[in-house]
Amino acid sequence: MKHVAIMGYGTVGSGVYEVLTKNKEVVSKNVGEEVNVKYVLDLREFPGDPVSEVLTHNFDDILNDEEVSVVAEVMGGIEPAYTFTKKCLLAGKSVCTSNKALVEKHGAELLAIAKEKNVNYLFEASVGGGIPIIRPLHTCLTADVIEEISGILNGTTNYMLTKMSVEGADYDEVLKDAQAKGYAERNPEADVEGHDPARKIAILTSLITGKKVDFEDLYCEGITKVTPADIAYAKKMGLAIKLLATSKRIGDQYSIMVSPKMIGSAHPLFAVNDVFNAIFVKGNMLGDSMFYGSGAGKLPTASAVAGDIVEAAKVTGNTGHFWTEEKLELADISNVENKFFVRTTASAEEAKAAFGDVFVMDDVEAGEIGFVTEKMTEAAYKECAAKLNGIISMIRVEG
Amino acid sequence: MKHVAIMGYGTVGSGVYEVLTKNKEVVSKNVGEEVNVKYVLDLREFPGDPVSEVLTHNFDDILNDEEVSVVAEVMGGIEPAYTFTKKCLLAGKSVCTSNKALVEKHGAELLAIAKEKNVNYLFEASVGGGIPIIRPLHTCLTADVIEEISGILNGTTNYMLTKMSVEGADYDEVLKDAQAKGYAERNPEADVEGHDPARKIAILTSLITGKKVDFEDLYCEGITKVTPADIAYAKKMGLAIKLLATSKRIGDQYSIMVSPKMIGSAHPLFAVNDVFNAIFVKGNMLGDSMFYGSGAGKLPTASAVAGDIVEAAKVTGNTGHFWTEEKLELADISNVENKFFVRTTASAEEAKAAFGDVFVMDDVEAGEIGFVTEKMTEAAYKECAAKLNGIISMIRVEG
Numbered sequence: 001m002k003h004v005a006i007m008g009y010g011t012v013g014s015g016v017y018e019v020l021t022k023n024k025e026v027v028s029k030n031v032g033e034e035v036n037v038k039y040v041l042d043l044r045e046f047p048g049d050p051v052s053e054v055l056t057h058n059f060d061d062i063l064n065d066e067e068v069s070v071v072a073e074v075m076g077g078i079e080p081a082y083t084f085t086k087k088c089l090l091a092g093k094s095v096c097t098s099n100k101a102l103v104e105k106h107g108a109e110l111l112a113i114a115k116e117k118n119v120n121y122l123f124e125a126s127v128g129g130g131i132p133i134i135r136p137l138h139t140c141l142t143a144d145v146i147e148e149i150s151g152i153l154n155g156t157t158n159y160m161l162t163k164m165s166v167e168g169a170d171y172d173e174v175l176k177d178a179q180a181k182g183y184a185e186r187n188p189e190a191d192v193e194g195h196d197p198a199r200k201i202a203i204l205t206s207l208i209t210g211k212k213v214d215f216e217d218l219y220c221e222g223i224t225k226v227t228p229a230d231i232a233y234a235k236k237m238g239l240a241i242k243l244l245a246t247s248k249r250i251g252d253q254y255s256i257m258v259s260p261k262m263i264g265s266a267h268p269l270f271a272v273n274d275v276f277n278a279i280f281v282k283g284n285m286l287g288d289s290m291f292y293g294s295g296a297g298k299l300p301t302a303s304a305v306a307g308d309i310v311e312a313a314k315v316t317g318n319t320g321h322f323w324t325e326e327k328l329e330l331a332d333i334s335n336v337e338n339k340f341f342v343r344t345t346a347s348a349e350e351a352k353a354a355f356g357d358v359f360v361m362d363d364v365e366a367g368e369i370g371f372v373t374e375k376m377t378e379a380a381y382k383e384c385a386a387k388l389n390g391i392i393s394m395i396r397v398e399g
Numbered sequence: 400m401k402h403v404a405i406m407g408y409g410t411v412g413s414g415v416y417e418v419l420t421k422n423k424e425v426v427s428k429n430v431g432e433e434v435n436v437k438y439v440l441d442l443r444e445f446p447g448d449p450v451s452e453v454l455t456h457n458f459d460d461i462l463n464d465e466e467v468s469v470v471a472e473v474m475g476g477i478e479p480a481y482t483f484t485k486k487c488l489l490a491g492k493s494v495c496t497s498n499k500a501l502v503e504k505h506g507a508e509l510l511a512i513a514k515e516k517n518v519n520y521l522f523e524a525s526v527g528g529g530i531p532i533i534r535p536l537h538t539c540l541t542a543d544v545i546e547e548i549s550g551i552l553n554g555t556t557n558y559m560l561t562k563m564s565v566e567g568a569d570y571d572e573v574l575k576d577a578q579a580k581g582y583a584e585r586n587p588e589a590d591v592e593g594h595d596p597a598r599k600i601a602i603l604t605s606l607i608t609g610k611k612v613d614f615e616d617l618y619c620e621g622i623t624k625v626t627p628a629d630i631a632y633a634k635k636m637g638l639a640i641k642l643l644a645t646s647k648r649i650g651d652q653y654s655i656m657v658s659p660k661m662i663g664s665a666h667p668l669f670a671v672n673d674v675f676n677a678i679f680v681k682g683n684m685l686g687d688s689m690f691y692g693s694g695a696g697k698l699p700t701a702s703a704v705a706g707d708i709v710e711a712a713k714v715t716g717n718t719g720h721f722w723t724e725e726k727l728e729l730a731d732i733s734n735v736e737n738k739f740f741v742r743t744t745a746s747a748e749e750a751k752a753a754f755g756d757v758f759v760m761d762d763v764e765a766g767e768i769g770f771v772t773e774k775m776t777e778a779a780y781k782e783c784a785a786k787l788n789g790i791i792s793m794i795r796v797e798g
Contacts, residue, residue, distance in 0.1 A: 019542050019684045029609075030541040032719075124539065130685045132539035139538065140523065140531035142429040143418050143705030210428075268691055271670045285418045285702040286529045289692030292667055293685065303684040306542030320431075320713070 001034045002313040005062040007084055008075035009042035009051060012098050012125070015302025016072050017051055020309070027306065031313045038068055063087055070312045072305050073097040082106055089113045089121060096308035098125035098301050104199045108212045108325045115318050122308035122321065127200040128153060128277050130300025131293035135311070137207055137281070138321055144283030146208045150246040153197035155275035155295040156184045157223050157243045160192075161260075162273040165231050165240065171224065183275060193222035194243065194258040201245035204279075205254055207321070208247075211328035213256070219333050221259040230395055233341065233361060233370040234262050240270050241395065248336070255331035262341055262397040334379040339397035343370045345390035354388035372397055400433045401712040404461040406483055407474035408441035408450060411497050411524070414701025415471050416450055419708070426705065430712045437467055462486055469711045471704050472496040481505055488512045488520060495707035497524035497700050503598045507611045507724045514717050521707035521720065526599040527552060527676045529699025530692035534710070536606055536680070537720055543682030545607045549645040552596035554674035554694040555583045556622050556642045559591075560659075561672040564630050564639065570623065582674060592621035593642065593657040600644035603678075604653055606720070607646075610727035612655070618732050620658040629794055632740065632760060632769040633661050639669050640794060647735070654730035661740055661796040733778040738796035742769045744789035753787035771796055 004020065006013050020027060020037050028034045039062050040051050059080075062068055071088045073095050075081045081102050085095050090113060097103065102110075103123045114121040124134045128151070137146075152158050160174040169177075175192070178184035190196045198220045202213040223243050234241050239262040247256045263270050268290040272278040277295025282288055294300035311319070344351060348360045351371050358371040368390075373381070385391060405415050419426060419436050427433045438455050445451055458479075461467055470487045472494050474480045480501050484494050489512060496502065501509075502522045513520040523533045527550070536545075551557050559573040568576075574591070577583035589595045597619045601612040622642050633640050638661040646655045662669050667689040671677040676694025681687055693699035710718070743750060747759045750770050757770040767789075772780070784790060 023542055023544060023684065026544050027542050131688060132535040135539050136531040136535050139710055140534050140706045142709040143422055143426050143702050145422060145425050283702060285422060285698045285705070287693045287699050289530060291690060293688030299684045300686050303542050303682060306684070307539045310541040311538055314719070317715070
């Protein structure tokens with residue numbers, strides 16, 4: 001029998017408990033022996049909930065129980081999750097987590113401890129919720145040089161952009177709706193400013209490069225400035241606006257950005273709508289691939305944590321997920337090339353004088369034009385934009 | 400240093416050689432030591448090709464070389480691939496393959512030998528070419544009861560259906576085009592009659608159930624009868640016709656079918672076009688997920704074989720991919736429910752008399768109507784269809 005503990009009985013934690021109990025048969029079959037939840041750690045009481053039988057308020061119960069070999073950390077936040085995780089790993093217990101903030105901040109150190117202690121620190125649920133992406137990147141796409149990872153990595157903002165697109169609603173309206181539905185937090189900053197997808201693309205890039213990426217070093221632009229007019233222009237061109245977190249290989253470096261982007265219907269991410277997430281991966285041999293599913297939600301996220309628990313309970317020794325404390329050198333985004341969609345109160349002639357050959361659309365909003373530039377670097381865009389008055393907004397165009 | 404042998408230097412074999420040489424650095428980094436191709440087995444000579452330096456015509460060179468710990472079997476066909484694979488496994492070498500026919504026919508036996516010898520028989524490339532699906536199913540979706548796997552598992556037929564849809568061309572035209580482009584074989588039966596996707600869905604179902612599935616036991620309908628008129632009706636309803644291989648859980652059994660199906664734009668497989676493949680997986684906790692990529696092609700398939708080589712070279716012992724010789728009991732497809740799209744020369748009144756409430760379209764082709772039934776079982780459909788004269792064609796509708 002494998003004994004497991006769950007730290008945190010919030011949304012994800014109660015989901016993990018539900019998956020491990022309802023699916024006990026398949027979980028135990030896949031591990032090769034019975035899997036038993038011996039402890040659930042939470043400060044609160046849950047009277048009437050069957051979890052009460054295994055509830056503890058004392059972390060040391062878990063830490064000091066040698067029978068417990070796998071621990072799920074689903075508390076969220078940095079502390080006490082960091083301290084608890086470290087102690088568990090040092091005690092020779094594997095830890096499985098959905099805590100992207102902790103993985104992004106202290107992943108290198110915790111992975112090193114796991115390696116040293118010959119156990120595992122697994123974090124499939126930290127990126128893309130239920131979508132298998134961490135283990136496929138680590139165990140399948142291992143014969144490829146990864147040229148690009150681009151993801152719709154935040155369900156809240158994808159829901160909002162989808163709703164703006166379908167209903168023509170504006171940002172404030174859809175934010176209120178997303179908050180009412182529980183998709184967005186009362187303080188939505190981490191989602192709408194793009195910090196959440198920035199953390200996730202940092203983790204994915206660390207995984208493929210073996211080096212630490214600090215999300216605070218990344219260029220990050222959220223969706224707060226996207227308007228119904230931007231979406232109307234995009235639709236007119238057959239494009240969709242998505243909040244993309246992108247990591248592209250340039251020589252031996254990676255350039256990483258989070259920003260709204262217009263993408264065409266041929267792009268695998270074009271049709272990813274509502275709260276769904278998807279991750280596009282391009283390998284130099286594999287070509288294009290994509291992983292799609294529920295990026296958040298209690299049970300999909302819990303399913304990913306439980307899948308990690310099965311893996312940790314099944315394997316012997318460390319599986320080698322690893323990156324070092326050494327910081328990845330990021331490519332200067334000034335050299336990243338895109339097309340740019342620009343709205344301006346200037347004339348088509350003025351736009352062409354500043355940007356050269358551009359594709360102009362002038363029948364969407366009164367008193368302005370929208371145009372798309374040729375492919376150019378961020379630096380070149382800045383230079384041209386400085387020559388044009390009346391710029392209302394800019395959104396990058398993929399391709 | 401890890402020494403590897405490649406058996407077969409055809410399309411996939413030369414691709415594997417290319418991946419392992421061009422990407423030697425990333426492959427070796429992921430294995431943790433240098434990976435060297437020591438032998439390539441082929442009966443032919445390749446004068447001027449660098450492969451000549453490691454070419455052998457004698458299988459025993461590989462079998463008897465104790466330095467070779469991982470062998471790629473990319474010869475295709477049952478013999479001599481079966482005999483060679485068995486001997487390698489018995490000699491304690493892991494084998495990685497793209498050979499779906501062999502995996503489907505002798506997988507249970509070869510997996511048992513691999514387990515006994517504590518090595519691995521890996522076959523990521525046998526389903527969905529470069530798309531990671533075997534290992535994700537085996538190592539990620541392990542806490543879920545898999546309710547459904549539905550895949551566009553054949554690139555040739557997906558290319559043909561896409562072309563019929565975009566150009567309104569008929570079956571014979573697009574088959575000729577696919578043959579000219581090298582997507583379809585001169586004898587296209589395995590693709591167009593659905594035997595290829597049937598083998599693949601058999602493998603996927605074996606993987607999730609642990610029991611043997613014989614593709615010859617499956618209901619299998621190809622695309623040879625799909626006409627431009629069928630596609631016109633589908634388009635009019637906002638649907639796409641795809642050749643789907645579907646395995647659905649009904650109680651403790653699975654019902655498996657390969658057939659053309661009409662699917663709506665909300666289905667993740669709707670936008671999968673041309674030679675791309677995708678596999679939709681529904682877990683009871685995870686919900687909907689999808690894996691998308693190149694289902695065939697030299698380098699994508701070779702990338703998957705090379706990913707297996709990395710895995711086999713990296714892990715210690717057997718990773719547990721397994722199914723037994725015991726045959727999976729298949730659910731009677733008579734009980735499978737679908738909607739049905741039917742074309743008939745009969746009148747709308749006659750259609751309603753036979754099928755009850757149906758959705759009728761009568762303005763697509765002269766002298767006929769098309770209609771969609773309510774959801775009903777295969778058995779009920781047969782019963783109703785027997786009461787209606789003049790049925791021209793029937794295609795199942797998902798949902």
